[in-house]
Amino acid sequence: xxxxxxxxxxxxxxxxxxxxxxxxxxxxxxxxxxxxxxxxxxxxxxxxxxxxxxxxxxxxxxxxxxxxxxxxxxxxxxxxxxxxxxxxxxxxxxxxxxxxxxxxxxxxxxxxxxxxxxxxxxxxxxxxxxxxxxxxxxxxxxxxxxxxxxxxxxxxxxxxxxxxxxxxxxxxxxxxxxxxxxxxxxxxxxxxxxxxxxxxxxxxxxxxxxxxxxxxxxxxxxxxxxxxxxxxxxxxxxxxxxxxxxxxxxxxxxxxxxxxxxxxxxxxxxxxxxxxxxxxxxxxxxxxxxxxxxxxxxxxxxxxxxxxxxxxxxxxxxxxxxxxxxxxxxxxxxxxxxxxxxxxxxxxxxxxxxxxxxxxxxxxxxxxxxxxxxxxxxxxxxxxxxxxxxxxxxxxxxxxxxxxxxxxxxxxxxxxxxxxxxxxxxxxxxxxxxxxxxxxxxxxxxxxxxxxxxxxxxxxxxxxxxxxxxxxxxxxxxxxxxxxxxxxxxxxxxxxxxxxxxxxxxxxxxxxxxxxxxxxxxxxxxxxxxxxxxxxxxxxxxxxxxxxxxxxxxx
Amino acid sequence: xxxxxxxxxxxxxxxxxxxxxxxxxxxxxxxxxxxxxxxxxxxxxxxxxxxxxxxxxxxxxxxxxxxxxxxxxxxxxxxxxxxxxxxxxxxxxxxxxxxxxxxxxxxxxxxxxxxxxxxxxxxxxxxxxxxxxxxxxxxxxxxxxxxxxxxxxxxxxxxxxxxxxxxxxxxxxxxxxxxxxxxxxxxxxxxxxxxxxxxxxxxxxxxxxxxxxxxxxxxxxxxxxxxxxxxxxxxxxxxxxxxxxxxxxxxxxxxxxxxxxxxxxxxxx
Numbered sequence: 001x002x003x004x005x006x007x008x009x010x011x012x013x014x015x016x017x018x019x020x021x022x023x024x025x026x027x028x029x030x031x032x033x034x035x036x037x038x039x040x041x042x043x044x045x046x047x048x049x050x051x052x053x054x055x056x057x058x059x060x061x062x063x064x065x066x067x068x069x070x071x072x073x074x075x076x077x078x079x080x081x082x083x084x085x086x087x088x089x090x091x092x093x094x095x096x097x098x099x100x101x102x103x104x105x106x107x108x109x110x111x112x113x114x115x116x117x118x119x120x121x122x123x124x125x126x127x128x129x130x131x132x133x134x135x136x137x138x139x140x141x142x143x144x145x146x147x148x149x150x151x152x153x154x155x156x157x158x159x160x161x162x163x164x165x166x167x168x169x170x171x172x173x174x175x176x177x178x179x180x181x182x183x184x185x186x187x188x189x190x191x192x193x194x195x196x197x198x199x200x201x202x203x204x205x206x207x208x209x210x211x212x213x214x215x216x217x218x219x220x221x222x223x224x225x226x227x228x229x230x231x232x233x234x235x236x237x238x239x240x241x242x243x244x245x246x247x248x249x250x251x252x253x254x255x256x257x258x259x260x261x262x263x264x265x266x267x268x269x270x271x272x273x274x275x276x277x278x279x280x281x282x283x284x285x286x287x288x289x290x291x292x293x294x295x296x297x298x299x300x301x302x303x304x305x306x307x308x309x310x311x312x313x314x315x316x317x318x319x320x321x322x323x324x325x326x327x328x329x330x331x332x333x334x335x336x337x338x339x340x341x342x343x344x345x346x347x348x349x350x351x352x353x354x355x356x357x358x359x360x361x362x363x364x365x366x367x368x369x370x371x372x373x374x375x376x377x378x379x380x381x382x383x384x385x386x387x388x389x390x391x392x393x394x395x396x397x398x399x400x401x402x403x404x405x406x407x408x409x410x411x412x413x414x415x416x417x418x419x420x421x422x423x424x425x426x427x428x429x430x431x432x433x434x435x436x437x438x439x440x441x442x443x444x445x446x447x448x449x450x451x452x453x454x455x456x457x458x459x460x461x462x463x464x465x466x467x468x469x470x471x472x473x474x475x476x477x478x479x480x481x482x483x484x485x486x487x488x489x490x491x492x493x494x495x496x497x498x499x500x501x502x503x504x505x506x507x508x509x510x511x512x513x514x515x516x517x518x519x520x521x522x523x524x525x526x527x528x529x530x531x532x533x534x535x536x537x538x539x540x541x542x543x544x545x546x547x548x549x550x551x552x553x554x555x
Numbered sequence: 556x557x558x559x560x561x562x563x564x565x566x567x568x569x570x571x572x573x574x575x576x577x578x579x580x581x582x583x584x585x586x587x588x589x590x591x592x593x594x595x596x597x598x599x600x601x602x603x604x605x606x607x608x609x610x611x612x613x614x615x616x617x618x619x620x621x622x623x624x625x626x627x628x629x630x631x632x633x634x635x636x637x638x639x640x641x642x643x644x645x646x647x648x649x650x651x652x653x654x655x656x657x658x659x660x661x662x663x664x665x666x667x668x669x670x671x672x673x674x675x676x677x678x679x680x681x682x683x684x685x686x687x688x689x690x691x692x693x694x695x696x697x698x699x700x701x702x703x704x705x706x707x708x709x710x711x712x713x714x715x716x717x718x719x720x721x722x723x724x725x726x727x728x729x730x731x732x733x734x735x736x737x738x739x740x741x742x743x744x745x746x747x748x749x750x751x752x753x754x755x756x757x758x759x760x761x762x763x764x765x766x767x768x769x770x771x772x773x774x775x776x777x778x779x780x781x782x783x784x785x786x787x788x789x790x791x792x793x794x795x796x797x798x799x800x801x802x803x804x805x806x807x808x809x810x811x812x813x814x815x816x817x818x819x820x821x822x823x824x
Binding site: 320372481 | 710753
């Protein structure tokens with residue numbers, strides 16, 4: 001059985017077409033209409049290409065066309081001219097109909113970033129839906145070619161018009177596979193439309209068959225192939241020599257083509273459902289905050305284009321009372337976009353209150369306190385946080401993030417006692433900003449192959465410092481404290497003001513790729529935008545790069 | 556929540572507060588914060604250098620030869636609003652007139668007038684009862700006390716001359732003798748880690764004691780004593796296998812776990 005480069009390329013497409021977290025559940029109406037159009041056009045185009053390839057093969061077997069006709073390649077010289085013209089026309093129609101349906105959507109909203117090889121020559125980056133259509137056409141042609149070669153072999157015999165074997169090959173096998181592919185794609189299109197509309201949630205339409213319709217289509221294919229005989233198959237160069245074998249390989253060829261086409265309709269991550277909710281921790285085994293406190297509770301899901309996180313704001317680790325504010329359960333719900341988009345301009349994070357949520361469901365505030373005790377001071381520099389860099393006000397919250405406290409392995413009583421994560425491994429997702437972009441720990445890959453891992457650094461410099469390289473706050477003036485700070489792009493101890501953190505830090509862009517932008521984020525090697533937690537101000541977010549959903553923070 | 560209080564008489568009086576004293580208002584109450592130590596189980600070390608020693612629950616005999624701990628802040632914390640008012644109407648009034656709970660670091664209202672926030676460095680080798688500070692407040696209903704150990708700043712009281720405690724919350728030097736060992740091993744721990752306790756002035760679930768809600772015009776001074784326990788500082792520490800940071804964290808945790816608060820009200824004088 002030939003499993004060609006196109007199958008592998010389509011699988012690669014499923015990986016490479018991911019932009020951050022691809023939308024799996026509901027999207028907005030425009031995006032849903034766009035995807036539905038892509039699904040419809042892809043199904044129609046695949047059917048057209050298959051039909052004419054089968055017609056070509058049938059003509060070759062009936063000696064109506066030259067025996068060396070290249071029936072798996074519509075661009076080849078031997079392919080029947082009228083079939084080639086129809087496919088060319090269908091290619092143009094594919095592009096124009098997708099462009100019309102997707103006029104108000106950007107490819108990145110549906111997870112398109114780059115077209116994988118061998119179709120990267122047709123559209124290496126998917127910046128427009130013309131690019132998407134070109135990539136789709138190329139990949140569907142390739143998937144069809146694979147299926148045809150699988151079913152007919154590279155040189156099917158010339159058997160004449162009345163041959164039972166030819167009838168077996170073209171009608172009972174190939175045409176049935178074509179019908180099967182059409183049915184599967186239509187069923188998956190309907191499934192995806194429900195997901196996009198929010199009628200269902202969390203269904204993976206690449207594999208789901210809730211009504212059994214795909215199984216029924218497979219049964220029809222199997223029944224059709226059963227009309228072939230072993231004697232027929234013995235004369236053919238098809239994928240099997242027995243009826244049972246032919247039923248199996250025909251079904252497999254149909255599944256492979258349907259999978260390849262649908263992977264381009266809905267790009268997906270290789271693992272997981274693609275919903276950001278997958279990044280949130282399972283707290284069921286967490287030790288909790290200590291005796292007398294409620295157990296931590298967290299739920300995260302994707303619905304109607306949003307990620308919804310609910311938490312009772314209880315830490316999963318031992319609580320340390322560094323403020324006079326008691327730790328109490330505070331039921332909170334946070335919402336943010338499932339498919340974040342970089343906005344035309346940045347948005348400030350709230351000066352007070354919640355700006356993001358950690359993967360353990362606890363809120364993340366900005367890099368400043370309120371009026372008291374040190375007016376709008378830096379809480380990390382002022383050392384008023386516990387060892388997970390959080391504390392209580394009306395609820396427990398973070399001002400900076402520590403990776404050990406935010407992983408599944410860190411669900412122990414005292415995660416701050418765990419070893420620092422290795423600096424040669426990219427950090428995991430540890431939170432989500434309310435514009436939907438993920439927050440990683442400080443380490444990230446320097447290139448797509450992750451040949452090196454670097455620590456990402458804040459581009460915010462402390463501009464209010466009075467002296468450098470202090471070893472103790474005793475060396476600092478009143479209202480200054482000795483703390484690690486970014487000074488002209490270098491991390492150094494400095495006597496920095498205890499108040500007005502935003503005033504005493506300034507963003508200064510730096511050319512080195514390790515440095516982050518004003519919002520404390522960047523485009524990673526895969527083209528996805530995300531933030532990093534850093535060891536210096538602003539620690540998590542400097543601003544929102546996308547459009548945030550309001551979750552109650554005060555500007 | 557830990558119950559750690561011995562309440563003699565209550566610390567507060569009237570349910571309405573937050574306004575500047577006017578004629579007819581109750582006179583301000585003085586809150587006097589004191590720090591003390593319990594030492595049962597710890598014995599003074601018989602040496603020229605002084606210090607003290609204790610055997611912990613793992614059998615380690617620990618000797619402290621020099622040590623400091625920084626009491627960063629202490630404050631009485633108001634009762635929750637529904638516990639302060641005997642009726643819904645008064646609860647509303649209390650909320651309208653009374654100061655809100657001071658959510659440290661995030662309050663957009665006033666700081667807690669009952670708080671002492673100047674760090675104070677205490678010797679662990681010559682522990683003593685001392686007055687940490689005094690504040691005058693319009694009488695409130697207080698249900699809890701918060702005590703925080705955190706790093707000293709340059710304005711801390713009683714900074715020692717023999718070691719730099721600025722930026723540190725705890726420093727300990729001494730030696731330990733492991734169970735069955737014959738030679739003591741020196742140790743030194745220093746940390747800037749913070750830890751604190753929020754201590755109930757009444758049993759959990761019970762209303763504040765009658766004294767804490769009743770106005771007592773004769774109660775001029777409320778003495779709040781934060782009492783720590785030297786004897787349990789090293790519980791659970793297997794020195795031989797513990798890092799410096801582990802020892803420091805555990806010492807601070809033990810300090811906080813065995814902290815109690817005692818509140819006694821007395822007449823002016």
